[in-house]
Amino acid sequence: MEKLWGGRFEGKSEAWIDAFGASIPFDQKLAKQDITGSLAHVKMLAKTGVLTNKEAEQITSGLNTIQKKLATGELEFSIKNEDIHLNIEKHLHEEIGTVAGKLHTGRSRNDQVATDMHLYLKEAVQEIIEETHLFRQVLVSKAEENVDTIMPGYTHLQHAQPISFAHHMMAYYGMLTRDQERFSESLKRIDISPLGCAALAGTTFPIDRTYSAELLGFSSIYENSLDGVSDRDFILEFLSNSSILMMHLSRFCEEIILWCSHEFQFIELTDTFSTGSSIMPQKKNPDMAELIRGKTGRVYGNLFSLLTVLKGLPLAYNKDLQEDKEGMFDTAHTVLTSLKIMTGMIETMSLNKDVMEQSTEKDFSNATELADYLANKGIPFRQAHEIVGKLVLACTKKGIYLQDISLEEYQAITPLIESDIYPTLSSKTAIERRHSYGGTGFDQVQAAIQRSKLQLESEKTKKAYER
Ligand code: ARG
DSSP states (O other): OOSTTGGGOOSOOOHHHHHHHOOHHHHGGGHHHHHHHHHHHHHHHHHTTSSOHHHHHHHHHHHHHHHHHHHTTOOOOOGGGOSHHHHHHHHHHHHHGGGGGGTTTTOOHHHHHHHHHHHHHHHHHHHHHHHHHHHHHHHHHHHHHTTTOEEEEEETTEEEEEEEHHHHHHHHHHHHHHHHHHHHHHHHHHSEEOTTOTTTTOOSSOOOHHHHHHHTTOSEEOSOHHHHHHOOHHHHHHHHHHHHHHHHHHHHHHHHHHHHSTTTOOEEOOGGGOBOOSSOTTOOBOHHHHHHHHHHHHHHHHHHHHHHHHTTOOSSOOGGGGGGHHHHHHHHHHHHHHHHHHHHHHHHOEEOHHHHHHTTTSSSTTHHHHHHHHHHTTOOHHHHHHHHHHHHHHHHHHTOOGGGSOHHHHHHHOTTOOTTHHHHTSHHHHHHTOOSTTSSOHHHHHHHHHHHHHHHHHHHHHSOOOO
């Protein structure tokens, strides 16, 4: 009998059909978790008296040997053994003989695979949380260095109002903070043990699910055995949180790509994060930012792929569920590497502060200042808006800006305008005066930076983020 489940089969199997059903080419990533899960299971079987201590010791020592071989890269996997669970079990048979067959008492591959996935994702999400934290630290230090750096703020990609570059960085800080929170909150639903749900209905053996869950470091166990082996919502939530995070990164990347362009020239990336062209010698392309933007697509794809796999799937286990793995591995890898690249890219980019600031001086991003100025003098804001709109139109026809209009011309429109209009129209004043909470006012940005530093510090005391 070659296959571990071969008992009820008479016909020959076909290698190419077996290969279609096999998951070992990709689920070997779960080897560590699979062995860890088995070690806990066998310890529980001994504690509950389902296995003798001697049997448990033999199995444990066999699993330990396999674990060592895995660490040194000696462990080989064969497609003939279908998946990671059967591969490990086969190795165990080779190590310790027939007693290996007792490991699978009171368990099924269905709860085994779900346990492996929970263990894997718990670790991956913790790593993502740490990387997000490190990225947020870099955003805050970039902001701190650039409170006084003035840039145009945009709506519709048109100059809208001048802002502090730090304010722009802190906007991403806010988004990434919520991303990190989403991952942290999701841990509660990843940190549940399905082990002992068995195939679908539980088991007749007097197992102790709470004990094996504790050994594996899970905070709780699935209440319902059918639920525990059937659902993959914890992976969906991960893919969804990852999609949102990648969406944020892709927006940031799009801005970096724009800012590097000849038209903007706001920033320069270091050579490490850029590539050249094989034909155009002058090119320095922001490939890494483009790739993160592009990889966002595959993460969305992984979310939709699993949503579609699960849709309409009857309880409990179906082989369709084997399709849950590649997208999860791929997403964890993509999110982690994208975060690392972003962190390095933002940390090392240099800013052309003069270009940024100057681009707010030859534009109409101070039009709101003039309208607010008039409103402050008692003109209803709607009317002030109309007056300034007409002035902007006149200026565009003449090829001048609001700050180029003489005091006489202003006073011809309304004597309410006095010489203090000129400092009012400067970008710096425009920013300075925006004291509203969370606005771009320099004092507000400073306060936001201070708050975020406290926030990052308090996260550090809760978890060791520093490497
Ligand atoms: N390789 C399978 C998977 O990833 C393991 C579970 C197999 N269970 C089964 N009843 N065929 O889903």
